[in-house]
Amino acid sequence: MKTKGVFDCFLLSMVFCFVFFQNSVHGRILSVSKPHPDNAAAFARWLVSQSSWGSLNTISSDMGGAPFGNVVSFSDGLPDKGHGIPYFYLTTLDPTASNALKDQRSSFTISEYPIGTCGKTDPENPTCAKITLTGKLQVLNGNSNETEFAQTALFTKHPEMKDWPKDHNFQFFKLEIEDIFMINWFGGPKPLTVDQYLHAKMNKLSVIL
Secondary structure, three states, X not given: OHHHHHHHHHHHHHHHHHHHHHOEEOOEEOOEOOOOOOOHHHHHHHHHHHOOEEEEEEEEHHHOXXXXXXXXXXXXXXXXXXXXXXXXXEEOOOHHHHHHHHOOEEEEEEEOHHHOOOOXXXXXXXXXXXXXXXXXXXXXXXXXXXXXXXHHHHHHHOHHHHHOOHHHOEEEEEEXXXXXXXXXXXXXXXXXXXXXXXOOOOOEOOOOO
């Protein structure tokens, strides 16, 4: 009986470890379970909420209207409470912010690969999801409720931001989404409207850890 009890405890521990690693990446537990690829809206929101950086592309007037891409950090809200809208903390000493102040047309691309859920799959493989949000990159009013929300969301996800130099003219921006392009499986991009994306239901993990 004692041996059976030890075996049962071992088996329970193995199940716990399996659940933990299935829903964790690099030692952290994913707060929202990965949706099925067919659930495009929920999958897109999951991809944005679990990511912390991407490539933000603007139109460069200094380069004759050529696209300019830049790796930036972002947040779409507090942990487990993302709204789907990317917010940024950008300095006008960098071309991205200065470009947006002249021409708001922008796109923001995120890959699933950095999250760690693609395994050994190449980032360009369709089963390793990628999403591009296209729209207008807008600077937020300094005293608005949305600016306060953006600051809380960004400083919570990226704590070092609050200590960045005050004399570098950092400002809060958001991407007003107008179009969504996402590939998360074979067969081309998933049909997905902005309204569907913004009103998607997110599935929390049901396992108590």
